[in-house]
Amino acid sequence: MSEKTFAPASLAAQALGWIDPVTKAVVPPIHMASTYLRDEDNGYSSGRIYARSDNPTFDQAEATLTALEGGAKSLIFSSGMSAATACFLALAPGDHVVTSKVMYWALRNWLMTFATQWGLKVEFVDTDRTDAVAAAVKPGVTKLVWIETPANPTWSVSDIGAIAEIAHKAGALLGVDSTVATPVLTRPIEHGADIVMHSATKYLNGHSDIIAGALTGARDDAYWAKLRTIRSQLGTILGQTEAWLLMRGMRTLFPRVAWACKSAQSLAEKFAEHPMIEQVLYPGLPSFAGHAAAAKQMKGGFGGMLSVRVKGGERAAIATAARVGLWKRATSLGGVESLIEHRASIEGPGTPCPPDLLRLSVGVEESGDLFDDLDQALKRAHNA
CATH class of the missing domain: 3.40.640.10 (Type I PLP-dependent aspartate aminotransferase-like (Major domain))
Known part of the structure; x- marks a missing residue:
């Protein structure tokens, strides 16, 4: 070839x-x-x-x-x-x-x-x-x-x-x-x-x-x-x-990344309007500080990774992660399964990561299912 x-x-x-x-x-x-x-x-x-x-x-x-x-x-x-x-x-x-x-x-x-x-x-x-x-x-x-x-x-x-x-x-x-x-x-x-x-x-x-x-x-x-x-x-x-x-x-890198990018973009846009999310960090959002630089050097999408900052601070973020079903609470990223993690508690003292941040690695599941699962977890955590 x-x-x-x-x-x-x-x-x-x-x-x-x-x-x-x-x-x-x-x-x-x-x-x-x-x-x-x-x-x-x-x-x-x-x-x-x-x-x-x-x-x-x-x-x-x-x-x-x-x-x-x-x-x-x-x-x-x-x-x-x-x-x-x-x-x-x-x-x-x-x-x-x-x-x-x-x-x-x-x-x-x-x-x-x-x-x-x-x-x-x-x-x-x-x-x-x-x-x-x-x-x-x-x-x-x-x-x-x-x-x-x-x-x-x-x-x-x-x-x-x-x-x-x-x-x-x-x-x-x-x-x-x-x-x-x-x-x-x-x-x-x-x-x-x-x-x-x-x-x-x-x-x-x-x-x-x-x-x-x-x-x-x-x-x-x-x-x-x-x-x-x-x-x-x-x-x-x-x-x-x-x-x-x-x-x-x-060998499956391209279709996996393309799917993850599409889903992550959709999730970022939906969670940017969510009443229980303080901020969405994702290069694909025009409001993101690095969007222009990302658009210049990232072609075909903005990646399958995003983070959300949960209203209510660290306690609400951890409580949300505890209530997901489809998302898996695990360290890593880039796999076919979607992962969620309270990153600050992993990195420990001295981390620059905000305590209210949840890191999301978007896999190849249906994005609607991923949104619904995290949405119900947010609601249950805030109502607890």
Whole structure:
């Protein structure tokens, strides 16, 4: 299958059209081998040495993601955290990095603790404000600017193109956590990003049955070589079965994301008028602060994630989540099932998440059922 001939949705659906050369199966097998045979001359003509560096089962998922993102190379990791932290570990102690103040809480905590103790100088800013990024970046000193857009769990939007220009002018790289947007909606490399990260546990897999991460690089350069070395030396590779499941999930990425976007937009519009909702946070609403930036870089929808701030504060929010039936109270996002979570209690002290906020991951159920279920939960919580 020629990647230049077909639309990204077709490439994903057929996983680039790869066929197993031995059996002609339309789904390549899982390769369980941990090591590979040397040639008689002591070389490795297969290009493979040991499974901590790579495995044939990785190839299709990495090649498909590279095609979808429009990058040069991709690497899959054992988790989104291992993929993201590799980008910072590829720097040197003393390097200055600028990153989003609102972002995935586990990575933020890692940056505040391990990364700073290791020697990185980490500066957190509101990256949805381009002027704040420009003020924080230090020419010749800042080595990496890291943004998450839309940012979990307030879904603030950072302007990738504008920030890429700021970073590159200062001699820094731009990394983008595009987990929520997915390559269906945004291709950050087209806007100037150097590295794109995904918590592949979420939308790329889409079935809540693996933990995985992924990086796509704009160039196969020295920095990319460091990332590959870090994955191998730290052993943060994905298991063979998980890699196969990731590829299985990526084949339905486009229809899943399209459905979730349509439902999330409908829910956001309805809940924006709900008498028991204080505020709806969703990039697809014209009233949302980041709507213009989102419309510029998100094509085909605004994502399947939204948050609602419940009238009555934290107690009412928690009580609402306790009374849902169709929505599932669970941590994660991007699966086919819709999830609801009181995010502040998960993140704990120091979280920037408002205490009245419920994070909603919209799956592939009927949006009317999802609205009715949360509507009855809101009413029961307020009448309790």
